[in-house]
Structure formats: C-alpha cells, structure tokens
Amino acid sequence: MKTPADPAKHLKRFLLWLTALTLGAGLTVLAILLFYRMGGLPVVAPPVRLTGTGLQLASGQGGPVPAGLEIRQPGPDGKAAAQGLVERLVRATLFRQLSWQIEGIEGLEPGSELWLVWVTLAEPGTLRQRQLPLTGQGTIDLETEPHWQGRIAAIGLTVRGAFATPLVVKQLELQAAPLTARELWGWALDEWRAFEDWSQRSINYASGAPLDALFPPVLIVALWIGFSSALYAALNPPRGRPGALLPYAALFLFGWFLLDLRWQWELAKRLERTVERFAGKEMTGRRLADLDGEFYRFLLEVRRRLPEQPVRLFIVSNDPAGFLAGRARYHLLPHNGYMGFSQPPPPDQAREGNYVLILAPLPGVRYDRQGQALEWKNQRLPAEIRYSAPSGALFRVRGD
C-alpha cells in the first residue's frame, strides 16, 4: 500500500505535533508549579525530625526518656550537647527552616546560651554553630547563615550554662522552606546541570540528577511526553490510518533523546576528569592517580619487601571486608592474600615464612621489637618486622 504523500498534510501534522509539544511543556511547568505551590514540597522533601532516639548526648550527663533526650547536668566544660545524624544528608539551601522543642529551659541560670551546631558532608571535621534565642521552642530561617551550605550531615543543640532542673530535648526539626516560582525554576536548572563524577555507587545506579532532586529529569520528561501525547490526541484524534502512531512514537523518542543528551553530557564530563587524571600515564602512574593513590604508594613499598615468589599473606585490618583490605589484596597479587582477620592470625594458622600485613590503625595490637613478636589479647605471633609506615606494617612470620 502506498503512503499518501501530501506535503500540506504532512506540514499540518508536524505543526500540530510541535504545538502539542510546546503546550505539553507549558502544562508540565504548570502542573509542577501547582504541585509545589499547593503543598507538595513536604511530599518530595519530607522534614528531618530528630527526637529522643535520634539524638545522642555529646556532652553532659543524661539519657533518653519517653519525651526525648534528658540532660541532667552539663559536662565538665559547662556545656550540655545533644546531637544527631541527618541520615538523608539534606541540602542546606532547601532545608533551612529549623525548629526546636526543649523542656525545662526556664530552669537555666541567667546568662546561659543556646546554640545550634552542625556538620556538613564536605567538612566532616568542622563543627559550625550559631546562637539561638533562649526559648523552649522556636523556629528560625537559616537562609542568611553563611556556613549553612552543602549537605548537612549532623545537627545538634548546645546549652552553655548551669541548670537546676533537667533539660529534655524533645525535638529538632529541619523543614524545606516554601519556594517561590522563581526559586523553583532556579532549583530545576541547578538540578539538571548537576554533575556527579564516577563513584563506587555508580555501578549500582545512575540517578541522573541529585538523588533527592525536586525535578528528576526522567519524571519531568515523562510528564511532558504524556501531556504532549494527550494534547496531540485531542488536536488530531487518531483514526486508525496508517502511520497514525508515528507522532506519538516521535514524542516518546524525543523525550528519550533529551534524557540521552543529558547522559551523554554527563559521560563526556566524566571522561574529561578521567583523561585529566589518567591519560598519558603508565599503569603505575594511573594507579597512583587513582582514588587510593597514596595507599597504592605504600603497597608498592610493601611489595618491594615481599619475595619474588608468591607468599601466603594475611592482610589484617579493623575492617577486614572493607575498601583498604580489598585494595591491598588486589594490588599485591599474585601474592596469596587473605583479608578475613581483624587481629593477627593465631600461630596455628600462620606458618613460618608467611607474611602479615597490618593496616593502620589496628588498636590492641603491638609489636615487641626485643622479642620479635606481635602481641594482642594474651596472644603472640613470632614475627620479624620488614617494613613500617603510617599506613601499616609488614611482618614475616618466624618459627618458634
């Protein structure tokens, strides 16, 4: 059967298609705007609530009670601190409304102070703080706080001052602040332009935007294509003629292509980083430039102290199934590594001529240089030290 080739008809269908696509985009924007402006934000970004079980005493004496976390008296430094982890690692610029509830605040001596403390994902070792009004409950917006940035890893409250009656921290809550239409648009653009390099999580999922995005590209494109398809069907009802489904297929493929375009952009940027780090280097140079480069440098020194022929090698670490133990085993192949011990192997399993690589830190294990033996928990393994560095130490097992 021949296809009717009427250019005017084709042009009309194409214009209808384009109209549906454009109106579909408008409808998508409108639907999202309505959703977020009419209270949808807490559905997508539910509040972070830390109550009694989610809070821990960082300073002072006390413990959990049904109402929350009770602090009976401050620590020796005159401070009482309750802290908790923010498991979802929320974005500071979105979750900027903080509210707190503390019972017994009226029992604080005059001159006491209440502080909010927090740690971000980017600076896990830096404790940031800001003074709060000394009230039993309150809410503040942290928009203007300069260090309230990035992703929040932990938050807490610190009370400075003596108190006669116990304090009970009932709740600490972070809420997403309502966003204006302009702010929403800004968020959408930021999320679609967000770049994430390869990580150890990449093999498991590709989020295509921040994992907690307000505007996940796949969903937005699906909505857009759905609206556009419905509009096209309304503008040009399908009548079962040949090729009637082509415009819908074209819409679907257009949506897929947009997503693939973004994915291509992300892959290209990732490759840029890969090229920067590894191009033009030999394999050793690449490994030194890899995520465990410094550790690899240590392992090169370890390898120099091992015999040419493969030996039985016990890799001992405080995380036997963890990253460093695994990398050590792989990098030291074909030495016959075993990474199941968090303490040196007992003498009946490690034989003379075997090697033990201890990855630091490994508390509770010491080396007796005089007696040439590893010692731990009333156990002893005769071994001579072959190499020692801040990352760990290599030993050769001796006979008794």
Add this chain to the structure above:
Amino acid sequence: MAGLQVALALGIPWLAGSLWVRALWRDTSAGGWPLALGYGYFLGLLAAILLVRVQAMLGGPLNFTGPVLVLALLGLAGGGLAWRRRAPSPPPLLLQEKMTLSRTGQHVIFLLLLAWLGGRFFLLAQEVWLRPLYPWDAWTTWAVRARTWSELQQLVPFVSPERWLADGSGSVYTVHAWEYPDAVSLFALWPALASGAWYEPVAHLPWLGAAAALGLGFYGQARLWGAAPLTALIFVWLLLSLPVLDTHVALAGYADLWLAAVFGLAVCALLQWARTGDRWQGILALLLALACPWIKREGWVWALLLIPAAAAGWTPRRYWLWLAGGFLLALALWFAAGGVVFTVAGWGEVRLTPAVIQLPLLGRFELHYHDIWAPVARNLLILGNWHLLGYLLLIALLAGLPRAVAEPWRLAGMMVTSSGLLMLFVLFFLTEAYLWAVEYTSINRVFLHFAPALLFWSMTVLPSPLMAGSTRQEHGSQASIGDTDR
C-alpha cells in the same frame, strides 16, 4: 606484537563464531550478518574460554595459542560451510515493515543515529582504556581470579576461606565469593593471556565487545523479525543508551553486562523459534541459556525462566488450556501440600514452600512481604537509570496483554516477561533481598539482566508506528512489527 596477539585473541573467536552462525543463516536477506556478528562474539568467546579450561585440564600450558589455533580451524570450517551452501534464497517468511518516512529521511536518521552510537562507544572505550580497575566486585572477586591466573600462568584453584586457612601450602587461593562461576574471570583472562601480562585496559576490552555484540545481535534479530532498518536501529539505540548498561561498560569488570547480553540474546532467539519454528534459533537460545549459569549463579534462575516460554512455544495451541489447567492444578496441589522438599544428589536440598525458597548454589530465602514499591518505582520510573524504559514497558504490557494468546510467540513472550517480572517481585518483595532495593545496591543490576530481553519483547508487541501498510489489519488494532499472515 602484544597488540597483534590481543587482536587475534579477540578477533579469531569472534570471526569463528560469526562464520558458524552466518553459515546457518546465510539464506536470510535481512539482518544475517549483524546477527552472526552478535551471537558469534559470545559463542566464540565462550568457546575460547572453554578451550582454555580444557587445555589446562589436560595438563597443557595456560596460554592462548592452542585455543586460538583450534578456533581458527573451526572458523575456516565455518567459513567454508557458509561459502559452499549456495541454496537459493527462499522467499522471506516474515513480511517486512514498510515505513511512512521517505527513503532519504530514513537514511539520514539512520546515519545520524549510527553516528550517535559511534560517539557513545568512542567515549565508553576511552573510559575502559584509561581508567584503572574501579568497581568493587571487580577487584574483590572477578579480577582477583583473572589476575592471579594471568600472573601465575596457571588456573590455581580458589577455595573457601576455611579451606585456605587449613591449607598452609600456598597452592590454593581464596576470595569471599570463591564459589562464583568463573566465566567472567576467564573473559578477562583471555586477552591478558594474549598480551603476555596483566594489563587492566586489555583485560576489559571484552566488555566493550560485549556491548557492541549485544547491539549487533539485537539488530540482526530485529531485522529478522521484520523490523525496518531504522526501527531496528532505534531499538538498538534505546538499548545501548541505557545509563546502567553504559555504566557497566565504562566501569568494566562486573558480570551483569554479560548475563544481560547472553540472556537477552537467548530470549530473542527463543521468540524467533516460537514464531518460525526455526530449529537453529532454538539451538542458539539453548546454547546461550546454558551459558547463563556459567556467568553468574543467578543465571540458573534466568535460564530456568525460559522453560515455561519454551513449553508455550512447543505445545500445540489446542493443548494450551490443558497446559494452563495443569499448571494451576499443580500450583493448588503444591499449596495444599505445603510445598515440596527434595534433595538433588550432589547439590543439596531444594525446598519450595510458601514460607521458604531454598535452592542449592543460590541460598535460602525466607518469604515475607516487604512493602518496597517506593524504591522500586524510584529506580525504574524516576531516577536516571533507565531513561524511559519503565514507561515503555508499561505501554508494552498494555499493548501485549490483549493478544497474549493470539499466537505461540506472543504467549512465549508474555511467559518470559511475566515469569521474569514475577521472579523479580518474589526476590525484592518477599525475600531479604528487599534491602538491595531499599539501599539501591543490586536492584538495577538485577534488572539489567532482564532489560535487553524486555526491550526486544516490547518491540515485538508494540504496534509499529512507522508502518505504512500493516501486513494484517484488524478492526481496532494495529499490527506489530513483522506480524505474519499465518
């Protein structure tokens, strides 16, 4: 020299496999070569690693020379067979899709799409070549074995940690997942043997080839199904643009890409067999299904899922009701009896009860319902893992269900799809593996195994939007790609 040897190690098995597959399909006009190149890659490489094992088992050295020579001879024989079988081409059994687009339009889009895919491959290839071994399971399991064998030039055994501790000789090695099948490690070992030393970029070249071969095999089967070149290439693009699949190429070293490709191509061949009765397609499906357990332990489950579909394709239509009735009766009896428990000699106890599933090699799974719809929906429909594949699958299910029993291939396709989805439901909603979905660890990797098969099935049941004149028009429905007049 090492480069040439690597090229030979990868090229000769591919060529040998392709020539043998082409010899079987040399009469088909559409998709014959792509199909041969796609299936030939996997069959050739599987044959190569099998020969490596046989050579080692017979006491020979661990090298690539012997297997390459055998495969070169096999390739010559396959080539000769393809050359000599000059039977006249029979008329195409399946009518071809005709498109509404002009020929020029089709060619332009085809070339643009090909260039896009070429660009993607170029990008992924650079990642494979530049980045040292990166993903977790690769350097804890698969590559540990490959590198050990490569550096020792010997297939030393990997044993359980307990046995390793008890054996002080140093002649056995261990990894945590010591009992995993070894095909993936052997895939990495094969080019490393040719290069003469362990070099990660070379060891991971087969992953790049696997993606290319999956695309070629898929394209060939789509063309054989009756899809126009552009339609077939569009579906290949949909497949090869999936972010999870691309990631498994760029960060080469995992087994999931291999299982996805081998199982996916097995399903394509099975559906072709169910549709045309072509015994060679049946044999391809069987060979690849048998390879699944050699790639990953879960391969057993995926391979077994093909049995209901094969039964549907095999059973004459008049017995379908009996088949369904028998299945329901067996299910009722199984439930009434509280399940079945039996022992397979040498393997262990099999326990299939409403409360517990226990399978040798796979483990024991207590069955409890876990409400994990939210993470499942997020991973399939919201996050960037699959582009719009989740939505396409929903559309395909809607399109495929009404005519699921219209023809044997439709029933076979629906059986594969529904049993696969049911298996994923049981795994993620009823067992402790629900944590893999909640923590986003394995849910996408397991779904990846099924993705190529689902995409091919979707292509077969979706109405062809590009079709100018369908080969069979029914009131209120539009024919699928390549629908027959049978």
